[in-house]
Amino acid sequence: MEWSVMFMGPVGSGKTTAVRTISDIEVVSTDARATDDVLTMKSHTTVAMDVGVLALGDKDKLRIYGTPGQDRFDFMWDILLNQSKGVLLVVNHAADDAVAQLDHYYRDLAARQGERNLPIVVCVSHMDAKPDVPLDIYHRYFRETVGLDAENVPPILSMDARDKSQVRAALVAMTALLEMVERFPKPMPIKRA
Ligand SMILES: Nc1nc2c(ncn2[C@@H]2O[C@H](COP(=O)(O)OP(=O)(O)O)[C@@H](O)[C@H]2O)c(=O)[nH]1
Ligand SMILES: [Mg+2]
Known part of the structure; x- marks a missing residue:
């Protein structure tokens, strides 16, 4: 079996690093020199995509x-999203508006995925920059802002993209979620009279 999954999130969050940290093969990256707005953040950015492979x-x-x-x-997101499970x-x-950024990407994903309902794992990077701010702010976002029941809140993990075991843990959570969805698809909601 071969599954594709994708990292999605803001510039500088650690997506390219995560793919490079975990991949068994040399990562095919299409990093290019950053232009305009991104230039102030870092000198290289991913303009098309990174591709890595992990053997399970x-x-x-x-x-x-x-x-x-x-x-x-x-x-590119639509193209990769179509390929991804x-x-x-x-x-x-570390971003001051980390919750707002999550909101932006979560809503964007919700709009793009249509009826597919893709499993999500939330990977929180740069925890070392603000160790005193707890992961709970993201739990609360899903409960209070999105309005999800506790059982539907996605797994939320701390992930330093430079650390292989942490990236691996996030991917293990994702594969477990994929297995679960495959074996126990959500039953249709029961209509009550
Ligand atoms: N301090 C710290 N740096 C991180 C962490 N995760 C990633 N980085 C660094 O953040 C920078 C941006 O990462 P990059 O993978 O290029 O971000 P991308 O734009 O999402 O692809 C790199 O220098 C990474 O080494 C983390 O948890 N803590
Ligand atoms: Mg990148």
Whole structure:
């Protein structure tokens, strides 16, 4: 079995680093020199995508995409989203508006996925920058702003994109979620008279 999953999230959150940290093969990246608004943040940015591969046991493979963060490349998101079974939403915990950024990407994803209902894992990077701000702010976002029941809040994990075991944990959570959805698809809601 071969599954594709994608990292999605703002520029500088750690998507390219995560793909490079975890991939068994050399990552095919189309990083280019950053232009205009992004230039102030870092010198290179992903303009098309990153592709990595992680072997799961002997037979199974996970293909991992990193998407570009700049809005003007967002046509790539639809292409990669179509190929993907699940989405790892990366949140940059160091950003002052981290929750607003999560909201932007979550809503964008909700709008693009249509009826597919893709499994999501929220990966919070740069926790080391603000260790005192708890992951709970993201739980509360899903409960209070989105209005999800506790059972529907996606897994929310701390993930330093430079750390292999942390990136692996996020991908293990994603594969577990994919297995779960495959084996126990959500029953249709029961209409009550
Ligand atoms: N301090 C810290 N730096 C991180 C963490 N995760 C990623 N980075 C760094 O953040 C920078 C931007 O990452 P990059 O993968 O290019 O972001 P992308 O735009 O989402 O692809 C890189 O220098 C990474 O090494 C983290 O958890 N803590
Ligand atoms: Mg990148």
